[in-house]
Amino acid sequence: MTTVEVMKGLGPDVRTIKLNGHVGFDSLPDQLVNKNVAQGFSFNIMCIGETGLGKSTLMETLFNQRFEFTPSSHEVPQVKLKPHTYDLKEGSVKLKLTIIETSGFGDQVNKEDSSKPIIDYINQQFENFLQEELKIKRSLHTYHDTRVHVCLYFIAPTGHSLKSIDMVTMKKLDSRVNIIPVIAKSDTITKPELQRFKTRIQNEIANNDIHIYQFPTDDETVSEQNSIMKNLVPFAVVGSSDEITVNGRKSRARQYPWGAVLVYSEAHCDFVRLREAMLRVNMDDLRERTHAMHYEHYRRQRLAEMGFSDEDKLSLQEMYEKRRETHQAELQRKEEEMRQMFVVRVKEKEQELKKAEGDLQTKFEAVKKQHADEKRKLEEKRQGLDEEIAEFQRRKTAADNRNNLASGTSFTLSKSKKK
C-alpha cells in the first residue's frame, strides 16, 4: 500500500496508535462523498474535430440522450465554440454536463488561427475560476466549475496518419487540457487497417512529444484496466442516434446493406471502452488533473505575469505594502514622463510658430518699406511736376507780363487791327 498523502512529511516522533475497538471514523469517506453527491457535480467536455465527423452524434450516444444539436455548415469563416449545458441524473448522482463543440474547425482555407479561439476559451474558463478564487468574498463550494475537464479530439478516418493540423492543435492544447484522441466514423476502416492506423498514430504522438491524457495506473484497483485502455488509444468510435432491433432488443446501430454496426458491441468498435474509460473509471481523475495540473499551471503563469513570486519572505501585509508602493511610484513616473514629453513638444511648436510669425512680420515690414519707397518716388514725381508747373506758371506770368506790356500796344494793335 503506497504511503497515504497525509502521512507524508511527518516527524519521527509521530506514533501510530492501535485502536482497541471500533471508533467509527471509517465512515469519514462516506460522509465526504455524501456531501459531494448532495451538491451535485459538474463535468465539461470539449469536442474538437472537423465538421461532419459525428461529434454531436457521439455525445448523444455517450450520454444516451437527445441533445438537440444543430448541425453546422462548412462556410463558417472562423472557428467558433458553442457551449451547451444540460442537467443529467443517474441513480442519485446529479451531473451538470457542459458540452463545448467547435464549429468550423478545419473548414477554412487558411487554418493557422484554428486553435486560437479554443485556447482563448480554455484560458477564459481558467481565468474565471482564478478570479473567483482571488476574490475577498468568495463562494467556492457553490461555484459552477466551467473549466474544460476533457477534450475529445476527433481524427478523420483516412487510414493513413495524423494531419498536420491535428498535430499542431494537439501540441498546442496538451499543456492546458486532458486530450483523448478518438478516431471518428471508424466503421469505414477494417480491423487490420485500424490496427495499422492506431499504431501509426501512437508513434506520431510519441515522436512529436504530444502529452495526451494518460490513464492513471497508481491505484491498483484500476491500474490493470487502465493499462489496457492505454493501448487502445486512440479509440475507434461509432456513434448513432438510430436504433434497430437486434435479437429482439432495441439497440443503437448503423444499418448498412451489408450488415449492421452495433455501437455497443466491443467487437465492432471501441465505444464501450471509451465510455468506460472516460466516465466510469477515470472521470474523477480527469477532474482532479484539470484542477491540480492544468489549472495550477495556468495560475502559476498568470501570477508570474502579475509580478508575484514566492521568494519574498515577508508576511502578506508587508509584501502588500511594498508592492503597492512600487506600483504607485511606477504609475506616478509614467504620468510624469508623459507630461514632460508634452511640455517639450509644446515648447517646440511654440518656437516654430513664433518663428513663422516673425517671418510674416518681416515680410510685412519689407512690403511696407517697399510701399513707402514707392510713395516717396511718387511724391518726388509730383514734386517734380509741381515744380514744372510752377515754373511754367512763372514763365507764363512773365510772358503774360511782357505780353501785357506789349499788349497795351498790342491792344491798340489789335484795336487798330480791329479798326
Place this chain on the structure above:
Amino acid sequence: MSALATKRDDFYKDRSYDPLAKYGRDRSDLLSKLDSNSSSSAGIGSKALAGDKSSGLSSSDDKAASDAGVGFANLPNQIYRRAVRRGFEFNLMVVGESGLGKSTLLNSLFLSELYNADHMGPSKRIKKTVYVESHTVLLKENSVHLRLTLIDTPGFGDAVDNSNCWNPVLDYIDARFEDHLNAEQKVNRGQLIDSRVHCVLYFIAPTGHGLKPLDIEFMKRLHDKANVVPILAKADCMTMEELRDFKKTILNELAQHKIRVYDFPESVLAAAAAASGDSNAASAASDSCDDEKSIKRLKDRLPFAVVGANCLVESASKGSSGKVRGRAYPWGSVEVENLEHNDFLALRNLMLRTHMQDLRETTNSLHYENYRYLKLSGIAQESKFRTTDGKDPMAQMETEKRDHELKMRKMESEMEGVFEMKVKEKKQKLKDSEVDLQRRADQMRKQLEQQEAELAERRRQFEAEKRAWESAQAQGGGGDYGDMGGGGGVSATMDAIHSKEKSKSEKKKGLFK
C-alpha cells in the same frame, strides 16, 4: 477494492446504530458491478483485438453495456477511492481547567492510549503561563487513515488572574488560518495539508449552577473562529434531574449571550439519505427517518454530559456481558458507553461517525472564509485601498494598472487632440493675418497705382497745355484773351488740380496714419 467492500460490510453488521449501512450496501453493489464489467470487457476486448471473429453480438456483453447506463453514477465511488488513498486529517482542540478529565475522555473517545505515562495529558504539564501545544498521532481503521492532531492548552483557567488567558488559544487558531492562507496564496502550491482547528471541545466544570464568567468570555470570542462543542465534564457527580436543570441553564445562558455553538445539523443525514439511492426510496425513507429521529434524539441531549474512563469494569447492564470501560464506585459502576448513564455515545456517534466531515467542511467554508475576508479587507483598508469588486487587493492592483494604462492612453490622446487643435488655430490665425496684410498691401498698391495714373494724366494735361501755350507763344506774341482765358483757364484748372491733389495727399496721409 472488493476486500474493502466486504470488510466494511462486516463492520456495519455488528453495530447497533448505523445510519450508513444502507449506503454501504448500495455502494458495494455498484463496486461489484464495476468489477464484473471490467473483467468481462477486459476479457472480451483482448479477444477481439486478437482477431477472433465474433460477427454477432454476445447478448450478455450488450446487456451489460446498455444496462449499466452511462456510467457517471460511479463517480462517487471514484471520489471515495481517491479520498481513502489520500487519507484524512482531523485537528481537535481540548480546552478546560485542569482535572476535568480531558485526557481520559480523549482516550475513551478514540479507544486508545493517546495520553499515557510517556505522553502526559495537559493537566500534568502545567507551567507558569497558558500555552498551546499540539501533538499528532496516526490512526488507522479499516484502511481509512486518520492523522489526528490533538491540541492542548495546559494552564487554562488555573491561574489566579485569568484575564486574557484565551489569547494564546485565539492566536493559535489565527496562526493556523494564516498558514493556510499563505500556502493557498503561493505561486507554486502543492497538496495542502489541512492544519486548521476543526473542533474545540470546551469542558465545563460540573458546578450545577451554570456557566462561569470565564466560560462565557472564552466561548464568546471563540464561536466565530471555530466549531465549539461544550462538554459537561465528570457528569457522574450529578443526578438526572440536576443534569437536566444544569443543561437547561447552560442553554439559556448561551442563548442569552448569543453564543453559537456547533449544533450538529441534520442536513448532513438528509444528504446521506439522498445519496443512498432513490431506487430504494420507500425503505430508505423509513430507515432515514429512523436515523434522523435518532439523531434528533441525540441532539436533544446537547450539551453532552460525559464520563470518561481508562479502566474496565464488569458490565451490569442487561444486554451485554464482560468488561466495559467504566468507573467503579461502592454504590455501582458508571458505564461509559451506556446512553442511560451519560451522553458519551451521543458525543462519539455524532462527532465521529456522522458529522466529522461536516466539522471539517464548516471550518473550511465558514470560519476560514470569515478569517480570510477580514484579513484581506483589513489589508486593503489599512492601505486606504478600496477594492471595487471584492477582489484580493493584489489582483486589484493588476486591474488598477490596466485601468491606469487606459487612462493614460486616453489622456495622451486628449492632450494630443488639444495640442493639434491649438496648433491649427494658431496657424489659421497666422494665415488670416497674412492674407489680411496681403490684402492691405494690395490695396495700398492699387491706390498708389491709381495716384500714379492720375499724376501721369495731370502731367499729360500739363504737357499738352504747355505745348499749346508754347506754340501759341511762338505764333504771335500777343496772347489773346482766349489764351489768357486759356491761361486763366489753365491756371484755374491748375488750382483745381492742386487743391484736388492736396486733398488727395491729405487723404493719403490719413491712410498711413
